Amino acid sequence: MKINVPHVAKLANLPLKPEEERKFEKQLSEILNYFEKLKEVDTKNVETTSQVTGLENVTREDKAINSLTQEEALSNTKSQHNGFFKVKAILED
Amino acid sequence: MIYKTVIGLEVHVELKTKSKMFCGCSADYFGKKPNAHTCPVCLGLPGALPVPNKTAIDWCIMIGLALNCKIANFSKFDRKNYFYPDLPKGYQISQYDQPFCQKGVIALSNGKKIGITRVHMEEDTAKLTHQGDDSLIDFNRSGVPLVEIVTEPDFETAKEVVEYLKKLQQIVRYLGVSNADMEEGNMRLEPNISLRELKTQNSKLKSELPNYKVEVKNINSFRFVEKAIEYEIKRQTEILNVGKTPVQETRGWNEDKQKTVSQRIKEEANDYRYFPEPDIPPIRLSEFQISNFKSQMPELPDLKLVRFTKNYGLPRYDAEILTREKELSNYFEEAVRAGKTFEVNAKQITNVIINKKIDIENIMPAELIKCIVISKKINILDNKKLSEIINKVINENPKAVNDYKTGKVQAIGFLLGKAKQHFPKGDANQIKIALEMKLK
Numbered sequence: 001m002k003i004n005v006p007h008v009a010k011l012a013n014l015p016l017k018p019e020e021e022r023k024f025e026k027q028l029s030e031i032l033n034y035f036e037k038l039k040e041v042d043t044k045n046v047e048t049t050s051q052v053t054g055l056e057n058v059t060r061e062d063k064a065i066n067s068l069t070q071e072e073a074l075s076n077t078k079s080q081h082n083g084f085f086k087v088k089a090i091l092e093d
Numbered sequence: 094m095i096y097k098t099v100i101g102l103e104v105h106v107e108l109k110t111k112s113k114m115f116c117g118c119s120a121d122y123f124g125k126k127p128n129a130h131t132c133p134v135c136l137g138l139p140g141a142l143p144v145p146n147k148t149a150i151d152w153c154i155m156i157g158l159a160l161n162c163k164i165a166n167f168s169k170f171d172r173k174n175y176f177y178p179d180l181p182k183g184y185q186i187s188q189y190d191q192p193f194c195q196k197g198v199i200a201l202s203n204g205k206k207i208g209i210t211r212v213h214m215e216e217d218t219a220k221l222t223h224q225g226d227d228s229l230i231d232f233n234r235s236g237v238p239l240v241e242i243v244t245e246p247d248f249e250t251a252k253e254v255v256e257y258l259k260k261l262q263q264i265v266r267y268l269g270v271s272n273a274d275m276e277e278g279n280m281r282l283e284p285n286i287s288l289r290e291l292k293t294q295n296s297k298l299k300s301e302l303p304n305y306k307v308e309v310k311n312i313n314s315f316r317f318v319e320k321a322i323e324y325e326i327k328r329q330t331e332i333l334n335v336g337k338t339p340v341q342e343t344r345g346w347n348e349d350k351q352k353t354v355s356q357r358i359k360e361e362a363n364d365y366r367y368f369p370e371p372d373i374p375p376i377r378l379s380e381f382q383i384s385n386f387k388s389q390m391p392e393l394p395d396l397k398l399v400r401f402t403k404n405y406g407l408p409r410y411d412a413e414i415l416t417r418e419k420e421l422s423n424y425f426e427e428a429v430r431a432g433k434t435f436e437v438n439a440k441q442i443t444n445v446i447i448n449k450k451i452d453i454e455n456i457m458p459a460e461l462i463k464c465i466v467i468s469k470k471i472n473i474l475d476n477k478k479l480s481e482i483i484n485k486v487i488n489e490n491p492k493a494v495n496d497y498k499t500g501k502v503q504a505i506g507f508l509l510g511k512a513k514q515h516f517p518k519g520d521a522n523q524i525k526i527a528l529e530m531k532l533k
Contacts, residue, residue, distance in 0.1 A: 007364075011366065013183075050368075050369030051369070051374055053374060055374035056374050056376070056377050057376055057377060058145075058373070059144065059145045059146065059376075060117070060145070060146060061148075062110045062111050062146050064111045064112040064119040064121075065117035067118045067119065067130045068131055069129065070126060070127070073128045073131045074128060081229055082127075082229075083128055083129075083231075084128065084222070084229035084230055085128070085229070085230040085232070086229055087227065087228050088228070089223055089224075089225070089227055089228050090177070090178060090221065090223065090228045
C-alpha cells in the first residue's frame with residue numbers, strides 16, 4: 001500500500017526530512033500490512049463497538065467547582081504574558 | 094446568466110450551564126481574569142478524564158426537539174483531530190456519525206421549510222488574541238458546551254437566513270439554555286454559500302448542487318449576515334460570469350474592508366480523522382426518557398403566537414411583538430389576569446405595553462393595571478356623552494356663550510366649570526377642546 005507520508009506528517013504536525021520520509025514510509029507500510037492480518041478473523045456475527053467497558057451514560061451534574069489558579073495553570077509554560085499563554089503569531093489572513 | 098443562491102448554515106450556540114462540558118470549571122468566562130477557570134481536563138493535560146455535563150446534553154436534546162428533530166436512542170462522542178493553539182488536546186471532542194439529534198425541520202414565515210440536518214454537542218475552544226508577533230491564549234472558554242445546528246442547503250436569500258437566525262435565537266432563549274448573543278459570541282454563524290446556474294428561470298433542479306461551496310466565518314452580528322452573504326453572491330456571480338468556478342474555501346468577513354477575505358491557510362489540512370472518543374462511554378436514551386423530554390418542553394414562540402391571537406383576539410402584529418421575548422409574554426399574561434377584576438381587557442393592555450414601551454422590570458403587572466384603570470377614569474370620556482353634556486351646557490347658559498362669541502374669551506372658564514360638574518374626574522383638557530369645537 002502506498003502511503004502519502006508528507007500528508008500524514010503534516011496532519012501529525014511533524015516536520016520530516018526527506019530521508020526520514022523514506023524511512024517512515026517503509027515502517028508505516030509494514031504496520032498496515034501487519035494489521036491486515038486482522039482481516040483473517042471472521043467478524044460476521046460480531047457487533048461493531050468502540051468501547052469495551054460496557055459502561056453507558058456516565059455523566060456529571062452541572063456544578064461548578066474550584067479551578068486551578070492562574071499561577072498554577074501557567075506554572076509549566078515557558079512563555080507567558082499578562083496571565084496568558086504566549087505562542088508565535090498565528091497567521092489569519 | 095441567471096443563478097440561484099444556495100445557502101446552508103452551521104450555527105454554534107454556547108450553552109449557559111454553570112460548569113464546562115467535560116469538567117467542573119466555571120463556564121462563565123466573559124470578562125474574567127485569563128486562565129483562571131481551567132483544570133487538567135480543559136487545558137488538555139495528559140491523563141485527564143473528561144466526564145460529560147448532564148445538563149448540557151439535556152439542553153442539546155431540548156434544542157433538537159424544538160427544531161422537530163428525531164432524538165437518537167444511541168449516541169456517542171468522537172475526536173475531531175487538528176492542530177491549532179486554541180485546541181490544547183490536538184483534537185476537539187465533538188460528535189460525528191451518531192449525534193444526539195437529526196432530521197428536523199423549521200418553517201419560515203413565507204411557509205418555506207428549512208431542513209435541519211443535525212444538532213450535536215461539542216466543546217468550545219480557547220480564545221486567541223493576536224498581538225504583533227505573538228498570539229495570546231486564554232483557556233477560560235476552552236471546554237464550554239457548544240451545540241452545533243446544521244441545516245440543509247435550503248436558503249435562497251440573505252433575508253431567509255436572517256429570519257431563521259432570529260427564530261433560532263428566540264427558541265434557545267425561550268428554552269433558557271443560551272443567551273444567544275451574536276456580539277458576545279454565544280451564537281456564531283457560518284454560512285456555506287454557492288450559486289447554481291439556472292437553465293431556464295423555472296427549472297427546479299433541487300438535487301443538483303453546485304460543485305463548490307464557500308464557507309464564511311467571522312460574522313458576529315446580525316448586521317453583518319446580510320452584508321457578507323450579499324457580498325459573496327456578487328463575488329461568485331462575477332467569477333461564474335467569466336466562465337470560471339469559485340475556489341472551494343473558507344473566507345472571513347472583514348467589516349473594515351466590507352468584504353470577505355480568503356482564509357485558506359487554516360483550511361489546508363482539512364482531514365479530521367474522526368474516531369470514537371475512547372474516554373467517554375456512549376449515551377443511551379430510552380423511549381421513555383425521550384417522551385419525558387417532550388412533555389417537559391416549554392411552550393415555544395410559534396405556538397404561543399397562535400394562542401395569543403386566538404385566546405386574546407389580538408392582531409398577529411401585536412401577538413408577534415408580545416411573544417418576541419418570553420419575559421414580555423409572561424408579563425402580558427399576568428397583566429391580563431390582574432386586569433380581569435377591573436374590566437381592563439387584553440387589547441387595552443397590549444396597546445399600553447406596545448405604545449408606552451412599559452419597563453417590565455420595574456413596573457409589576459398589577460401596578461400597570463392600576464395605572465390603566467386610573468388613566469381610563471381621567472382621560473377617556475365617552476365622546477357621545479360628552480357631546481350631549483356640552484350641548485346641554487351651551488343651551489342652559491346663553492349669556493356666557495354670547496360673551497365668548499363676542500370676544501370675552503375668558504367666559505369659557507365658566508362653561509368649562511359647568512361641564513366639569515358632570516365629569517368630576519374627567520380630563521379638563523378633553524372637555525375644553527370639545528367645548529371650543531362646539532363654540533366655533
